Amino acid sequence: MHHNVALARYSTFRMGSTAAYFASVSSLPEIEECLSFADANNLPVIVLGGGSNTIFASVEPLNAFVIKIDSKGKKIISTNENSTLVEIGAGENWDDVVAWSVENNLSGIEMLSAIPGTSGATPIQNVGAYGGEIKNVLVSLRAYDRHSRSVVTLSNTDCGFGYRDSIFKKDARDRYIILSITLRLSPHAPEAPEYPGVKKYFDEKGIVSPTLLQIREAIVAIRAHKLPDPRDIASVGSFFKNPFIETQKALTLKTKYPTLAVFPVSETQAKIGAGSLLDTLGLRGKVFGNLSLYAGNALVIVNNGQTRPEELLELKEYIISEVEKKFGITLEPEPVFVT
Ligand code: NAP
Numbered sequence: 001m002h003h004n005v006a007l008a009r010y011s012t013f014r015m016g017s018t019a020a021y022f023a024s025v026s027s028l029p030e031i032e033e034c035l036s037f038a039d040a041n042n043l044p045v046i047v048l049g050g051g052s053n054t055i056f057a058s059v060e061p062l063n064a065f066v067i068k069i070d071s072k073g074k075k076i077i078s079t080n081e082n083s084t085l086v087e088i089g090a091g092e093n094w095d096d097v098v099a100w101s102v103e104n105n106l107s108g109i110e111m112l113s114a115i116p117g118t119s120g121a122t123p124i125q126n127v128g129a130y131g132g133e134i135k136n137v138l139v140s141l142r143a144y145d146r147h148s149r150s151v152v153t154l155s156n157t158d159c160g161f162g163y164r165d166s167i168f169k170k171d172a173r174d175r176y177i178i179l180s181i182t183l184r185l186s187p188h189a190p191e192a193p194e195y196p197g198v199k200k201y202f203d204e205k206g207i208v209s210p211t212l213l214q215i216r217e218a219i220v221a222i223r224a225h226k227l228p229d230p231r232d233i234a235s236v237g238s239f240f241k242n243p244f245i246e247t248q249k250a251l252t253l254k255t256k257y258p259t260l261a262v263f264p265v266s267e268t269q270a271k272i273g274a275g276s277l278l279d280t281l282g283l284r285g286k287v288f289g290n291l292s293l294y295a296g297n298a299l300v301i302v303n304n305g306q307t308r309p310e311e312l313l314e315l316k317e318y319i320i321s322e323v324e325k326k327f328g329i330t331l332e333p334e335p336v337f338v339t
Contacts, residue, residue: 001034007056010048010068012116013335014234015307016056019046019066026070026091028151031144031177038065045146046338047177049090049118053125053236057309057337069120071179074100083184085139090120090178094127102216106185108137110212111193113219116230116237120178124168125334126161130193130219135161137183143176151179164241164334190215197222226296234303235294240274240319240331253327274331275299277323288315 001023007016021043025031038045044064048054056062073089074097084106088097098113111132112122121127122134123141138156145152154176160167168176192198192210201218202210210218228235250270254262257280261273275298278284284298290307294300301315316333323331 001037004061005066007062007066010066011051011054011056011236012230012234013051013055013236013303014305015303015309015312017058018061020061020063021065022068023065024068024070026072028144028179031067031069031179034065034067035144035146041065045174047174049121049124050093050116052115052117052230053121053335055236055312055335055337057313058339059309062338067177069118069177069179071120073180076104077182079187081187083186085182085184087180087182088119089180090118092119093117094119094122098216101185102212105187105212107188107190107212108132108185109134109183110190110216111219113216114223119181123159123161123166123178123181124336125164126159126166128164130195130198132193133161134181135159135166137185139182139184141181142179144179146175146177152176163244169336192218197226228294228296228300228302233294234305235300236335238274238297238299238334239301239316240278240299241334242271242274243277243329243331244269244271245329246270249328257327272329277327277329277331278319281322281326283319283322288318291315 001021003021004018005022006018008014023034025034046064046066048066048068070091071089072091074092075087076084077087078085094117095114097119098109101109111130112127115127115129123138127134135156140153140155142151142153190212192202192215198218201222207214247268247270250262250272254260259276259280261276263271265271278298283293285295286293289311290304291311292302294302320331323329
């Protein structure tokens with residue numbers, strides 16, 4: 001356990017004050033020990049994975065106990081001709097898990113390649129990319145329940161998954177500490193994602209039926225081209241979720257602003273690419289003091305390393321209000337704000 005720890009290095013946004021207490025833990029007894037200490041000292045607990053979707057937005061030092069979950073382990077627990085169950089420790093780097101699944105010829109998460117962060121964080125926001133979501137493969141997860149003070153197993157349904165959403169961001173926020181996730185992967189050949197960037201990549205290479213490894217390589221290359229590497233540039237990836245609106249409204253907007261990305265999701269609803277809203281407003285690449293909207297993808301807000309929390313909150317509100325004024329759509333941030 002450490003005292004007065006600077007938090008900026010534990011978030012890929014690289015902003016943050018200090019935490020009164022901080023510990024990296026990899027076993028249940030260690031977690032229980034930290035929780036007992038926090039209880040005894042009346043300290044709120046903040047659970048952290050890779051910090052790629054967490055923004056430490058408080059100016060004041062946090063009188064809290066930040067617990068970073070580092071539990072490791074990747075194992076195949078059962079297999080048959082149609083599926084393989086794997087159990088992954090919450091602290092495993094997610095992209096290492098995807099690479100491992102591909103090495104083992106298991107499909108199902110290859111489209112989630114190169115997403116920063118830990119495996120235990122993937123259910124929190126139901127991580128998704130290129131048409132895949134963790135909810136499509138997650139069978140269950142083991143978590144420490146801070147209410148019952150015991151280890152529980154939550155099924156896929158229990159997690160209440162939605163678009164980039166789950167109970168862990170809503171009613172159950174702060175209740176569970178995810179220890180491991182169990183995924184159902186497939187030994188069968190995957191389908192390539194039907195996303196324009198992926199199609200273009202394979203067309204240019206003349207690949208008609210890509211293999212599992214080729215799909216992973218494509219996603220890694222496309223993401224490296226369009227998104228900043230969190231090791232070099234501070235961001236939390238997409239800053240806003242793609243909004244879902246009524247189809248009629250989406251069609252009206254598309255007529256008025258033909259470059260908007262509009263995807264029908266049901267008879268009554270359409271998904272709007274949030275990045276295309278920001279592009280239409282001319283915000284891509286714009287600099288706002290210590291912050292900017294990444295030139296390769298307006299949805300990514302970049303911190304030059306000097307940003308203060310109030311600057312980010314101001315920019316967030318500015319963007320939300322500009323989008324509301326022009327399109328009548330209210331954007332919701334994707335990362336979790338710790339204040
Ligand atoms: P893109 O291919 O330029 O597409 C822009 C948006 O349009 C995406 O957000 C995507 O929605 C949507 N889209 C594109 N083709 C679609 C299709 N065939 N069906 C349904 N929706 C479609 O996107 P990008 O910015 O390069 O990102 C590619 C993927 O990586 C996306 O899935 C995105 O969500 C994911 N990503 C996630 C993060 C993060 O931090 N969470 C950051 C960057 C990228 P969806 O987002 O719903 O897929």
